[in-house]
Amino acid sequence: MTRPDDAAALPGAVADAVRAFAAHGADDPDARLVALDFDGTLAPLVDDPLAACMAPAARAAVDRLAAALAGTTTRLALVSGRNLADLAERSEPPVGTYLVGSHGAETGHVTADGLDAVPLELDAEQADRLASLRAGMADAVAGREGAWVQDKPSAAVLHTRLASAADTLAAVADTDAVAGRLGLHAMHGKDVVEVAVVETSKGEAVDRLRDVVGQDCGLPDGRTRVLYAGDDTTDETAFAVLGAGDLGIKVGDGDTLAAQRVADADALAAVLDLLAGLIEQRR
Structure with a gap:
């Protein structure tokens, strides 16, 4: 059943x-x-990316929602720039x-036996460009304390x-130049x-997931409705592909295409708790 406080921390427009x-109609x-x-949405931003973890309220809400979804035609996904x-x-x-x-370049599904990942393979041209890119970006951070480069598969x-602000401006400019070349x-x-x-982009990834979820639910011809939540500029590509019946939620400040906004990971946890409660109530 829905807990009395599921929507208490949310603005009325967000809860509505x-x-x-979550509502179901005859034509749904x-x-x-x-x-x-993940980062900045479920997990607070931290200086060391390897130290990131979900906020406690978000962890509890994600686990509650996942349990509520068992046996339904609603699916959960995490969409991240992380590898x-x-x-x-x-x-x-x-x-x-x-x-x-990797913003859509890598995909997988969590099973009882672990992560079932789709292999990412680069062709020879892509591999050569990646090597040149890494070398150029290594030069971009050389001698600039606090700036560093993370390698990903693609x-x-x-x-x-x-x-520092000066080193950031210089490293960003050099990185942009490497990308341009x-x-x-x-x-x-x-x-x-x-x-x-x-x-690729998060928007492309969300569109692909629509089809995957429809197939998984045995509804290949029906439109999968999407709730997407994110905090960064890279999430705007996902908000951009949302349409009628979908819901975009921006976490934090900044311009956005999302229709709704919450303050932080704790507020997003309240969103997920409300959704879980509504699903539990229907079961």
């Missing part, structure tokens, strides 16, 4: 939007996808969760959270610039 997303295709960013293995380790996702890593990421797109986020040799 969650109820509308009856498939749902709850897709959530897939790192996302799985940091998030400890419940069984049944779909995982999207990308390299400049981190500047611990760098290689004909690659630089994705700018909060204290990060990611350059990938595989072109």
